Amino acid sequence: MNDRPVTPILDRVRQPSDMKALSDRELRQLADDVRAETISAVSVTGGHLGAGLGVVELTVAIHAVFDTPRDKLIWDVGHQCYPHKILTGRRDRIRTLRTEGGLSGFTKRSESPYDPFGAAHSSTSISAALGFAAARDLGGDAGDAIAVIGDGSMSAGMAFEAMNNAGHLKKRLFVILNDNEMSIAPPVGALSSYLTRLYTGAPFQEFKAAAKGAVSLLPEPFQEGARRAKEMLKGMAVGGTLFEELGFSYVGPIDGHDLDQLLAVLRTAKARATGPMLIHVITKKGKGYAPAEAARDKGHATGKFDVLTGVQAKAASNAPSYTKVFAQGLIAEAERDDKVVAVTAAMPDGTGLNLFADRFPKRIFDVGIAEQHAVTFSAGLAAGGMKPFCAIYSTFLQRGYDQVVHDVCIQRLPVRFAIDRAGLVGADGATHAGSFDIAFLANLPGIVVMAAADEAELMHMVATAAAHDEGPSAFRYPRGDGVGVDLPSRGVPLEIGKGRIVAEGGRVAILSFGTRLTEVLRAAEALAAKGIKPTVIDARFAKPLDRDLILNAARHHEALVTVEEGAVGGFCSHVAQLLSEEGVFDRGLKFRSMVLPDIFIDQASPERMYEIAGMDAAQIEAKVLAALGVAVVGKRA
Ligand SMILES: Cc1ncc(C[n+]2csc(CCOP(=O)(O)OP(=O)(O)O)c2C)c(N)n1
Numbered sequence: 001m002n003d004r005p006v007t008p009i010l011d012r013v014r015q016p017s018d019m020k021a022l023s024d025r026e027l028r029q030l031a032d033d034v035r036a037e038t039i040s041a042v043s044v045t046g047g048h049l050g051a052g053l054g055v056v057e058l059t060v061a062i063h064a065v066f067d068t069p070r071d072k073l074i075w076d077v078g079h080q081c082y083p084h085k086i087l088t089g090r091r092d093r094i095r096t097l098r099t100e101g102g103l104s105g106f107t108k109r110s111e112s113p114y115d116p117f118g119a120a121h122s123s124t125s126i127s128a129a130l131g132f133a134a135a136r137d138l139g140g141d142a143g144d145a146i147a148v149i150g151d152g153s154m155s156a157g158m159a160f161e162a163m164n165n166a167g168h169l170k171k172r173l174f175v176i177l178n179d180n181e182m183s184i185a186p187p188v189g190a191l192s193s194y195l196t197r198l199y200t201g202a203p204f205q206e207f208k209a210a211a212k213g214a215v216s217l218l219p220e221p222f223q224e225g226a227r228r229a230k231e232m233l234k235g236m237a238v239g240g241t242l243f244e245e246l247g248f249s250y251v252g253p254i255d256g257h258d259l260d261q262l263l264a265v266l267r268t269a270k271a272r273a274t275g276p277m278l279i280h281v282i283t284k285k286g287k288g289y290a291p292a293e294a295a296r297d298k299g300h301a302t303g304k305f306d307v308l309t310g311v312q313a314k315a316a317s318n319a320p321s322y323t324k325v326f327a328q329g330l331i332a333e334a335e336r337d338d339k340v341v342a343v344t345a346a347m348p349d350g351t352g353l354n355l356f357a358d359r360f361p362k363r364i365f366d367v368g369i370a371e372q373h374a375v376t377f378s379a380g381l382a383a384g385g386m387k388p389f390c391a392i393y394s395t396f397l398q399r400g401y402d403q404v405v406h407d408v409c410i411q412r413l414p415v416r417f418a419i420d421r422a423g424l425v426g427a428d429g430a431t432h433a434g435s436f437d438i439a440f441l442a443n444l445p446g447i448v449v450m451a452a453a454d455e456a457e458l459m460h461m462v463a464t465a466a467a468h469d470e471g472p473s474a475f476r477y478p479r480g481d482g483v484g485v486d487l488p489s490r491g492v493p494l495e496i497g498k499g500r501i502v503a504e505g506g507r508v509a510i511l512s513f514g515t516r517l518t519e520v521l522r523a524a525e526a527l528a529a530k531g532i533k534p535t536v537i538d539a540r541f542a543k544p545l546d547r548d549l550i551l552n553a554a555r556h557h558e559a560l561v562t563v564e565e566g567a568v569g570g571f572c573s574h575v576a577q578l579l580s581e582e583g584v585f586d587r588g589l590k591f592r593s594m595v596l597p598d599i600f601i602d603q604a605s606p607e608r609m610y611e612i613a614g615m616d617a618a619q620i621e622a623k624v625l626a627a628l629g630v631a632v633v634g635k636r637a
């Protein structure tokens, strides 16, 4: 049992305005209280721990100095916002984080006026803050705009598009670069090395400020030191920082765990800034909680845990995760074919490609948080004769859509998209649901779109994609564990565009696309018990469709029901189009489609999300009965 921490100063703070009466010494104590409360809350909810712990002092300092919610504080990604939630009127609900009806794990406009802009996907904060600044200067009611962005998120193109625009517009805007030398994995890339060079060996806050003569921007206590540093640096070839070249004043680097320094710098910045300013803050991910600091991912995301030991509760499972099976399948293909390479956008562990990297360190590319680049880079690899597997979560692939169309599909390049986290994902909620990939991919000419019904099917789809050199292909699979079927040592390529009949029956055919097949089979059992034995088909392909199989099923059944874990416009729409073009509806076929509902489903357990989405066995059964016109009391259709 994890005891609640004793937090005397935090108990006096219900909202940021309560902090204005606190002395700097009390603010330091407040930071300690907030850290303890964050650890305690996440120990009972699980969630994103390390990033929040790293910004405790920064959160306190920003709220102490600025006037939120009039000043707009925008957290990039939002996974570090738990301390912010604790300080902004949500402490009483902090132990409901990421649960149904509880607080979101990210910032969310509908949740609080202190969350002026929602997030969960990275690198949007500077654009949004600049928008607030521009609106303010056009007469809006807002005050300052402050974006807090991590070093990992700073590597994305969007952040630089915003910096480019901000440097041009010259509006007063604060970008706080929270540099902890971590993304989820250690960050990669030239920008990361550049940031390291900016502070390595230099005394905090003095180096660049002194070198660029920005002494006056520093608070009084630091000006003398900075002047001395400036003298020391005379004659050294120190160029402007990248940020200065882009039109920002640069202040830093600053020790992000030294509250006195943070307060002094933010107070001065607030008093003096006239245009865009970048404040470079150095922090430690997981700061102040030893198990997080020691973890490989610095406690990025955790299950529930024991505060004393840091030991996490793990649910037992008899089956490997889809992610792991994908990695296994890909390694098997790469062992046979040295042209197989893998691409990840800063998610080596999440996509399972860390396992591939262990086996083939030279054949994996972590491109940073840069999904657009990952897609076009993969297109280049394919054009150069390689067999790239671009592994991206469904939700993050949304960001690379034009690249999928323009760089991959129009050129018919054989990029293989491994689409993880397809469908509902649970605690991360709507921002991370993989709802749209079937719809946005299956409408593209020439692409092959597959969904695995179980983990063995996933192995076959990896092999199918590896063998398919004629154009782009994609296969989708969900978050979580497989169903426990036997796994082949390597997959066998499937015939493109051919589904399989899983069970033969009559009256109704259920066409399933993806892992809802398990629920479909449960529904089929229940229907059989009522004397209606359905035919169950695993479609495997949304593109190209197995026309013969579908038309045959339509011909020999009274009703046809499609089931997929994706939004309308996907598999069901292609089947409906086929049936209507072939005149099947004219002959009286009863057709129903089960897709994700036209709403964004907030965080909940996966089971509840399926219930809300109408995608569990009971609702599939009800849908079939309704299609057949069999009335059942108490069932939703
Ligand atoms: C567009 C997008 N791609 C990938 C992710 C997954 N993701 C969430 S946090 C994170 C790391 C962010 O690193 P950084 O900005 O440095 O923040 P830190 O966790 O280090 O505080 C990644 C890759 C995401 N949220 N959005």
Ligand SMILES: CC(=O)[C@@H](O)[C@H](O)COP(=O)(O)O
Pocket: 048, 077, 079, 120, 184, 301, 350, 421, 425, 428, 479
């Ligand atoms: C904040 C973020 O985008 C990631 O940390 C995400 O929450 C990871 O999700 P998984 O746990 O499904 O890998």
Ligand SMILES: [Mg+2]
Pocket: 150, 151, 152, 153, 178, 179, 180, 181, 182, 183
């Ligand atoms: Mg970071």
